Amino acid sequence: MQHYTMNLTLKVWRQKNSKSQGAFETFQVKDISSEMSFLEMIDVLNEQLVSEGKEPIAFDHDCREGICGMCSMYINGRAHGPWHETTTCQLHMREYKNGDTIVIEPWRASAFPVIKDLAVDRTAFDRIIAAGGYISVNTGNAVDANCLPVEKQQADDAFAAATCIGCGACVAACPNASAMLFVSAKVSHLALLPQGEPERKKRVVNMISQMDTEGFGSCTNIGACEAECPKGISLENIARLNREYIGSMLSGSATGV
């Protein structure tokens, strides 16, 4: 692989806090190596800002290997940027060439208020999980793990749904800012396993109700969420969620906590 360096123009969203109005600010960065990750490029910009005595750009990140779900940049109009099934932290600069302009924004959704610059508040997702995204088993209550065989395909499907990293790109990508893909991934993960069966009906109803309370938009089957999801969470999960929801409502056994 040929390595090269590039100079770039960055238009970055700056916003002091949730109450203030934001605006784009333009920066130039030089000698960016094609081997850098996107966030390492932002590190270079931030070092430059610190050396000029200015405030660096605030952004969320932690693992930098695509698993914690913390990074969250909307790059040239796409959640997590141009690479398929890739988080912002895993995007690498070989995607870009000398002279490119890159526009970087935070996730935009009323349920995800901006904290500062590119960092947003995603605690709404935690509250949705708290509303029912679990199996009620106290420590020490469990039977032997191999007591209950789970068909391999079913286990694999549950795993695939469970790989959601809770990043919120699906919400950012959706014109309605709907959180359906996120919620459906959790509902599917637990509905596909026999252990999730006892709470299956009330789980889906309570999670959807919390999702609505948080102010996420409704799902109109656009599919932008699936296209931008870094973990390849599929729309089939939303279909399953809808079936689960209707099933619960029809059976009428779904209220309460």
Add this chain to the structure above:
Amino acid sequence: MALNSKIPAGPLDSKWKNYKATCKLVNPANKRSLEVIVVGTGLAGASAAASLGEMGYKVKAFCFQDSPRRAHSIAAQGGINAAKNYQNDGDSTYRLFYDTIKGGDYRAREGNVHRLAEVSANIIDQCVAQGVPFAREYGGLLSNRSFGGTQVQRTFYAAGQTGQQLLIGAYQGLERQVAAGTVQMYSRHEMLEVVTIDGKARGIIARNLVTGELERHFGHAVLLCTGGYGNVFYLSTNAMGSNVTAAWKAHRKGAFFGNPCFTQIHPTCIPVTGDHQSKLTLMSESLRNDGRIWVPKAKGDNRKPTDIPEEERDYYLERRYPAFGNLVPRDVASRAAKERCDAGYGVGSSKMAVYLDFASAIERYGKVESNKQGKPNASKAEIIAMGKDVVKEKYGNLFDMYAKITGENPYEVPMRIYPAVHYTMGGLWVDYELMTTVPGLYALGEANFSDHGANRLGASALMQGLADGYFVIPYTIGNYLADDIRTKSIPTDHPAFVAAEKEVSERINRLMNIKGKQSVESFHKRLGKIMWDKCGMGRNEKGLKEAIEEIKALRKEFYADVRIPGEIIGFNPELDKAGRVADFLELGELMCIDALHRNESCGGHFREEYQEEDGEARRQDDKYMYVASWEFKGDSQYELHKESLDYEVVHPSTRSYK
């Protein structure tokens, strides 16, 4: 002060049973008025907070990320050990215990490690009940793989995302308690001080990272589940935010620090490419189940790896360690890679890398698969394609990660890998009950020093974190709190809280007022380089003495010239980072002091002066069979306390994987 490890009396395999049968209990009504602070929501913290909440304690949990689900545990890849013996391959509690003691090069406590092996099986049961989707066989039962330093298959896994799945299980349990009102969650909060009253830990000072405000929180007991300190090396496989601050503040408040120099360098990570590098990425040890490690037999062989014929490759681990081959423990594999590269056989542009090759595994799996699918006459190309699918199912996410970072396709060309800092066996000294030397202050998970001796075996950190949180602390904390049921919650206007908050606030002001010229990041990088060069994979007296002086000088420069933009009030990640780097600048010195005092090689601690002729580590059991536990006595002043290790069951011998 004499260290009392409080290991229960009696035969090894009944110590924990007896402890549980006789420890004090707290009745349900009293639990409701006892408050527990849990700092950290990784596997150790989330499992502890959820379990204590279920038991009825009033819990407050803290993490610095925006959600408890994002703790660094999420990144663990390969798996979690448990002595289930589902494979019928000779595993048992004793064998897991023995492997762990031996893997740790005889520098861990027998009592703790045996307990860990005993509860390991319950962990898997608990996780499966929570809905953790472990890998399964076609028959619907759980699947296992091998990890280094063992000859059985006892590792449970969920593709290359085991930590994620386990943490999400614990996180869901935690959120369930949040909904039930037993746990109050404080995310984007950083603990910056322990508050002690009458010698007992009674709370913390935390900073709200969004508003910048300091907060006081009371607890009858405080649990630090704050992870490891590998980031003292700047480059490591740890998440960017992982740090030592909580443990270090506790250390300065009286908690001893155990074996700080015991660091794990992981053999299979993606090599450094340049100065811009912000972190290193692990390629899970599980890859060594199937991947073969090699370098060219000829120095400076610049051919493409696929052009180098079989007989011109040196599979040096298989050559040197025929019994364990590619599955030797991490410390051994890392040193062997360094040895080959230092000797001039390294590959890639930097020559500081070795190959991890899947070609033969792909072919082997392809053949098995073609038979399974009833195509015994499949062509070579078909076999390779089927083999790639199998490898993809096992390791797909790791291969993708490699491809994204390097731009190369690891299904076609061997991966290039090199050792990197990964884990810290050292940590806060704790007794059998996981209590530090400060009464009421506990340390769980990677933050404590307890179970892995001088080298941790793969897939044992997840096991230990969950053992501590789900199955140990729920018992041991009761034994302490049972005597505290009459202690009313202490109002946070108590002078001890006021004084602690003042200390924190003064530290922050001091940092902000330096207004120097160099960035926090630049200091962190320089510290990391000193640590890696002089307290890394190979250490010697001269280098360590230099490192101590260099770190002191760097610390002085930091306090004279660091520049932290922004303000104290509001969201200011640069300020958060500055506080963490300030603590690393103290810890690094203690690590070097510890490494210098330990005149032997054991596990991950390799003192170049102490090696055999064939380069293997030379322990000095007569002099160093102890835990080095350091007491803070003032800046740059540490007093050593030794906890001697008495082996009643295992007979320490020279570790051999040949």
